[in-house]
Amino acid sequence: MGDIRGSDSEENRNIVNRTIYTAQQCIGAALDALPAKKSNTARKINGDLFERFIRLVISDIGVNVIEGTISVPVKIDGEITFKMNYQHDLIVQDGTKTKAIGSVKTSSKDRIDKIFIDKFLYNKLTDTSTPHFAIFLNDVQRKGKEGEYGINATFLTGHFKGYTVKLNPLDDVYYCDIRPNMVTEKILKDHIKAFDNFVFTDIWRFLE
Template sequence: MNLKSVINMATNKDKFQTIEAYADFCLKYLEFIKTNLQAVIVSMNENHYRFFQYKEDGTYNITRPINSNLMLSLESFDSNRKQFTNILKDIRSISSKSGKNRKLINDYIYTCQQSIGAALDALPANKSNTARKINGDLFERFIRLIILEVGIDVTDGNIAVPVKINGYEAFKMNYQHDLIIKVDNVTKAIGSVKTSSKDRIDKIFIDKFLYNRLTDTNTPHFAIFLNDVQRKGKEGRYGINATFLPGHFKGYTIKLNPLDGVYYFDIRPNMRTENILKDHIKTFDNFLIQDVWNFVE
C-alpha cells in the first residue's frame, strides 16, 4: 500500500460507518508506517511524543504529535481488536473495569483516531482546513458509534429551544450538538466532541449556561477531547506545546457553571494534579464505564 491509497481512504468519510471500519483503516495505517516513513522524530521537550515524517510522496510532511504511551503498535492493535469489542459489549462487567481494560479503551480509540489524523497530515498545506474538518467529523462519529455500541441511545443534531416572553413562546433558538443522549425520547445529557479544546472551551461552558437558563432545566453537559497538544519549533528541534487554557477552564467552572464531565484520551499532567482541574477532568474510560450511566439512570 502506498501513501496515496492511505490518504484516499482517510478522506472518504463514507467509508467510516462502523467501529470495524475505523479499526480496518487503523490496521492499514499502522502497517504502512512500519516500513514507509522517512523518519520518526522524538519531541525535544516531552520525549514520549513522536512526529512521523513522510517521504517524498508526502512532501516530507511532519505529523501532529503522537503520544507513544498511548499509540498501539501494529501487533498490539491487531491482537487486542477482539478484546476491545468484547469490552464494549460487556462494558458494565467487573472485568471491563480492570486497569488493563480501562487503558485498552483509551489507547485503542486514541490509536484509531490518531491514525486518521496523522494520515490527513500528509495532505498539502493548502488542504489543511479540509483535513481538520474531516478529522473532527470522523472523531465525532467514532465516539457516537462507541456510545451506541455500549447500549446508550445517542444522536447528533439540532435542539429547538423555545424562548418565552411574559409566559408565551416568542421564538425558538436552534442549538447544534455533537451528542444528544436520550431515554424514551427525553434528553438526558448533551455532549461536545472535539479533537482539541483549543478555541472551543469557552463555547461549551456558555452553551450549558444558556441552554439550561432558556429551558429552565439542569440538563448535564459534558465534553470529550482527544488531546490538547500541538507541534512547535523548527526542523531539527520539534517539541510540543499544550493548547489547554487552565485559567479559562477554572474561571468558567467557578464563576459560570461547572461542566458535568470533561474527558480526555491524552490527558495532560496538570489535569491530574492542579486543584479544580483534577476534580473535573478524567480519562475517557471513566465516561464509558461509569459516568454516562449516571446520566441515563
Template sequence: MRAVTLEDLQLALVASEKFRSLEDCFVFAHMYLDYLSRYQITRISSPAHTNYIFYQYGEGYGSRMTRPLNTDLFIEDDDEFEMAYRWFESFLQDAERFEQGVVEMPQHQAFLSKKVVNQVVYTLQQSVGCVADSLTNANRARKRVGQTFEALMRMVIQQVGVDCQSRTIRLPIPGNPGYYMPYELDLVFSRKALITSEINYISASEIVGSVKTTSKDRIDKIFLDKYLLSELLGRDIPVVALFLHDVQRANKQGSPLGIASTFKKNHFLGYTVALKALDGVYYVDPLPNMLDNELLRAQIRDFQFFLTNDLWTLAK
C-alpha cells in the same frame, strides 16, 4: 495484493462513505500502521518530551510532518493494535450487557489497568489525523478529522447500548413568544429516551455531549452551551465534554519539534466559577497536570473512566 500507499489512505480519508462503523475505523488505522512499517516512514522523537514522536513523509508529500503522537497511547505495531482492538470489541459487547459491572470481569481487568480503551481510541483517531496531516488542504483536513472524531465517539457510545445522535434543537427566546433559535448539538445520549436527529428538544433523561479533538478555541463555546441551554430551557441540562487531547507541535528552544499545551487552565476554572460547571470533562489523552492538579482532577477524567463509570451514572 498490492501494498497500501499514502495516496490510497488520503482517498479513503476524504471518501464520504468511510467511517460508518468501528470496523471501518479499525481497518483504516490498521492500513496506516502497515503503511508506516512497510515504507519505513521517518520517525522523529521530540527532544524535550521523549514520549512524543512525529512521522515525516517523503518529498513527494512536501516532507510534511504529522501531529505529535503520544507513544504511551499510540500503538505503532499493527499486530499489537489488532489484538488490542479485538479485546476492545469484546469489552464493548460486555459493557452493553453488564454496564459498570464490566470492570469486575477477570478477562478485562488486565487491559483496563493498562488503559487500553484510551490506547485503542487514540490510535484509531490519530491514524486519521496523521493521514490528514499529509493533505495539502489544511482546512479540509481539519474538518474531516473533527467529523471523524465525533463519529467515533458516537459509535463507541452506541456500541455499549446507549442511544446517541447529533441533533439541532429549537431554543425558545424568553419574552419573545413564537421566536426560536436553532442550536446544533454534537451529541445527545440517553438510556431511556428514543434518540433521533429529528427531535428538536431535549428530554429530561438526555445528556448533551460536546465532542472536540482539542479544547483550544472551543472551551468558551462548551461552557456557553451549558449556560444557554440551562437558562433558555429553564432547567439544568447535563453537558459533558469529550476531547482527544490538548497538545500541539511548537517551536521551543530553537527546535520545531517541541510540544506545547493548548489547554487554558485559568479560562477553564474561571468559566466553571462564573458560569455553570460542566457535568464531566473527559480526555483520551489527558495532560499530566490535569490529573495532578487538585482543582482540575475534581472535574477532568480520562475517556476510559467515562466509558466504564460516568456514562452509566449520567445516563440513568
C-alpha cells in the same frame, strides 16, 4: 462492545483509552499527508471523524446517541414566544427524552469558552439542569521545524478554572490523552477525567 458495566478492570480501561487515542491519531497522521494547501480541510475532516468515532463507541455500548439540532422554546410571561435552535455533537437520549448533551473536539483550543456558555444558555432558556459534558482527544500541538519538533500545551487553564468557578461547571470533561496538570491541580482534577470514566461509569449516571 455492548454494555460494559462490570468489566471495568484497569486493563480494560487502559485498552479503551489507548485504542481510541491510537486509532484517531492514525487518522490524523494520514490526513497530515495531504498537501499543505489542504491542511485546513484535513483538520476539519479529522474533527468530523472524531465526532463520528465517539458516537459509534457510545452506540456500541448500548446507549442511544445522535447528533443534531435541539429546538429550545423561549417563554415570555409563561407563553412560548419563539424558538432557538442549538446544534450539538452528542445528544444522549432515553427514548425521546434528552438526558445529556456533549461536545466532541480533537482539542479544547479556541472552543472551551463556547462549551461552558452553551450549558449556561441552554439551561437558562429551558429552566432545566441538563448535564453538559465535553470529550477531547488531547491538548497538545506540534511546534518547531523539521528535525527540531516539540509539543506545546494548548489547554487554557485559566479560562477553564474561571468558567468553572464563576459561570457554571461542566458535568465532567474527558480526555483520551490527559495532561499531567489535569490530575494534580485543584479544580482541574475535580472536573477532568480520562475517557474510560465516561463509558464505564458516568454515561450510565447521566441516564438515571
